[in-house]
Amino acid sequence: MKKVITSSIARSVFRIKASNCLFYEVFVPLRKLCVFLLSALLLLTPAMESLWAKTAAEIFQEVSNSVVVIHNYDNSNKLQSLGSGIVISSGHVITNYHVIEKAGRLTVLYQGKEYPAKPAYIDRFRDVCSLDVSGLEASKLVLGDTNQLKVGSTVYAIGAPQGLELTFSDGIISGLRDVDKGHYIQTTAPISLGSSGGGLFDEEGRLIGIPTYFFKQGQQLNFALPVEWITDLPNRHAVANQVNRVDSDWIYQVNSLEEKQDWGGMIVLCTKWTAQVPSSSDAWGCLGFAHLQKGDLALAIDALQNAIRLRPDYVHYWADLGIADGREGETVRKIEAYRQAVRINNNFALGWINLGIAYVQSGDFDKAVDSYQQAVRINPDDASLWFNTGLVCRDAGQAAKAVDAFEHxxxxxxxxxxxxxxxxxxxxxxxxxxxxxxxxxxxxxxxxxxxxxxxxxxxxxxxxxxxxxxxxxxxxxxxxxxxxxxxxxxxxxxxxxxxxxxxxxxxxxxxxxxxxxxxxxxxxxxxxxxxxxxxx
Known part of the structure; x- marks a missing residue:
């Protein structure tokens, strides 16, 4: 609401301006101005909020110029996947890391023109990355703050599901989940395949998140990564690069031995690596993996626990630890390791599958069903995964869910x-x-x-x-x-x-x-x- 008060000897003017509205003037005697203002505020507050809120059409007009389609080509120049992206600044696009994963070549389609793109900053763990796109002009996006969001607020999602440019949907925030520096956003705004990497905007058109996954069962469970992870991306990338520079020579040698399945040689090398760089989580993780492959379970568990102590947010260490615990017959510890892996990365399909298998082995079929349903949420086009989900649902006595899974x-x-x-x-x-x-x-x-x-x-x-x-x-x-x-x-x-x-x-x-x-x-x-x- 905008108020302009003018006074003369005889009268004052109270003016209200709303989006796409004319000015309305109300003339009142000066001595009654205070009473009038109080009454007007009490009566008009709900109306003013709706008048001032931007319409969906206005939001779309403001933010649509920031959305691009990302083409992911394999090494044979065959298009293997499509995704969405958001232009943050001149020559820079933000998207999910999984949108560009395993790409031989990347391009960005913007307003009918295709631009070559290459990865810039990458954060695999958070599933966020940026692309350098030469010739792409900056957008006028304003970044929001997920710490200021409230459940029930209206939000708008825009992306390119199935390669369809500028697909727009609305919904509300149905949940906020605490994560580092911000909040995961759960929303009812429809998100389809190909929308990953697009934008989620608040009622003022501010970017608040990056849509990243959804449930296909019609439960309106859609999620977006917090916008704060965009601004934190350069810092995370720099830290990862520092570690990579220290470990790159060792990793090259380890990969060579792993390809030959020379587990004994890999153990010798990784033992030297941990001695020279005891702060390297990769050194301990590779040592644990090699011991696991050779069947030295106690040594594998010890090495993997060291890796986790140094880098507790890396899901693959937890996954390998779960395997080792399981082979040792430690069912409870195995389940907890897999649970920790999927807590860290809710999109870690293999972690959910292993957790489901562990629950089956422990006889907890209901939890096994939940785990498999998470896995098919992540990989909805995997027929064998749907089939195994159906088998687990059948064994759990959940016949209707079994039918649904087998039909998929x-x-x-x-x-x-x-x-x-x-x-x-x-x-x-x-x-x-x-x-x-x-x-x-x-x-x-x-x-x-x-x-x-x-x-x-x-x-x-x-x-x-x-x-x-x-x-x-x-x-x-x-x-x-x-x-x-x-x-x-x-x-x-x-x-x-x-x-x-x-x-x-x-x-x-x-x-x-x-x-x-x-x-x-x-x-x-x-x-x-x-x-x-x-x-x-």
Whole structure:
């Protein structure tokens, strides 16, 4: 609100200006001015806030010129990924590190023109980096402060999902999580693949974060890194470079030995390295890794603990420590090591996978499900990861989640018969019989000689009362695999139900040779059929 008060002998003027509004003048007697002002403030405060807040269109107009699309090409000059970036100053773009990871060549697309780019400052741990882009003009962005943000405030995200330039969305801040120097921002503003590295802006158009990941399950859980990590990037890069200069010669030799899998030679070298540079976390980390590969678990744990003491924020040390603890049979310590790794980097997919496996081994399937769901959040296009998530959900008794995971797997890899088979089984648990039959047919479309799929199809046909098709399915499974125990047992039970004595006895003979335990289960029912008067 803007107030301009003028006075004369007879009157005063109170003026209110709002964005995109005309001036409104209210004339009041001078002696009533104080009362009027107090009343006006009390009555108009909520209205003034909405009048003064910038509209979404105004925010977009102000910040859209700062957004670029980043093209990541491999060494064969093939486009391997797209991401977003924000122009911070002349010739400098900020983005997520994972947007440029493994790039053979980088370019920035801005207003229809493509500029060559190269990495400048890098912070892998925080997943932030900057690019040098010659010829790119500075933007007029204003940086915000995540320490001043409040849950419930409106925010705007802008980026290039799927390479679509200048995609704009809004939402609110749904959570703030304390991190070094600022806050992770949880928001309901939709963020899609390709939006990583773009910008998150407050109601005044100030840059407050860098969108970096999201949940695909429709829970509106989207996150942004704090803007403070942009300003801290040069300092972090300088510290990392100093360490790299000291250790670079050693690392070159270690890499050479690792490629040869010369773990003994690597241990000798790293032992010298730790003696000469005892403050190097990389020296201790490499020594721990080498001992781990050779099976010297106690020595590996000791070295990795030294590495962690020197650099507690490096996830790979914690991951290796978790492996070593697990091989030592220290399940609780193994879980805690993996938990620490994912606390440090919530986007460390391998850490979440290992944590999920550890929870499965400890029998805590619910936590295993949570861990695997974090992993697929990070790598949503990994069909095998969705498949394993489905298996864990199934074992946890979370049938609906298992169906969802297997459906993701078959959408990504529809030519994998096993994925369809497990999806069919999950449909059966949730009593979706038509979909179950359809899934088994898809498995057989991919692999016609899939004996397990024929057996499963026979079972669901039997449940549906389709007896002819049930028997035919078992027979097809046995033509493919004459020793398929389940097919034999189920076919034999079908013969028993239909009083086919000779066929049932022949099945029993085959089962007795292949699987005596199944044959014994079958024997009681066979006796009842063969000797109905004497069977008990």
């Amino acid at each position: 797997a078959v959408r990504i890899a529809p030519e994998t018969a096993q994925y369809w088979l497990k999806l069919g089984e999950a449909y059966g648990v949730t009593d979706q019989r038509p979909k179950q039959i359809e899934a088994y047919h898809e498995a057989l479309r991919v692999k016609q000689d899939y004996d397990d799929a024929w057996v499963s199809l026979g079972v669901v046909y039997g449940i549906a009362g389709r007896e002819v098709e049930e028997r035919e399915a078992y027979l097809k499974a046995l033509r493919i695999n004459p020793g398929h125990n389940a097919a034999l047992f189920n076919l034999g039970k079908d013969y028993l139900e239909h009083n086919n004595r000779e066929e049932a006895r022949e099945i029993y003979s085959r089962l007795k040779r292949l699987n005596p335990e199944l044959a014994q289960l079958f024997f009681t029912d066979l006796n009842k059929l063969m000797y109905p008067k004497t069977a008990l």
